[in-house]
Amino acid sequence: MTSETTSAALRRRAQLRDFLRACRARLTPADVGVVAVGRRRTPATPRTIRRSAGWSTS
Secondary structure, rough: OOHHHHHHHHHHHHHHHHHHHHHHHHHHEEEEEEEEOOOOOOOOOHHHHHHHOOOOOO
């Protein structure tokens, strides 16, 4: 695979990524039949789980 081919593949991948992100950003839970309740993101990983996984707790 040449660098030109690799470069083109990376460009296409970035374009697809941007397209999918834009499509997801326009959707709401109601659009796909999910009841919207509060926050859409999950809360941060609890300190005890981070500690047991060896992650920083600071």
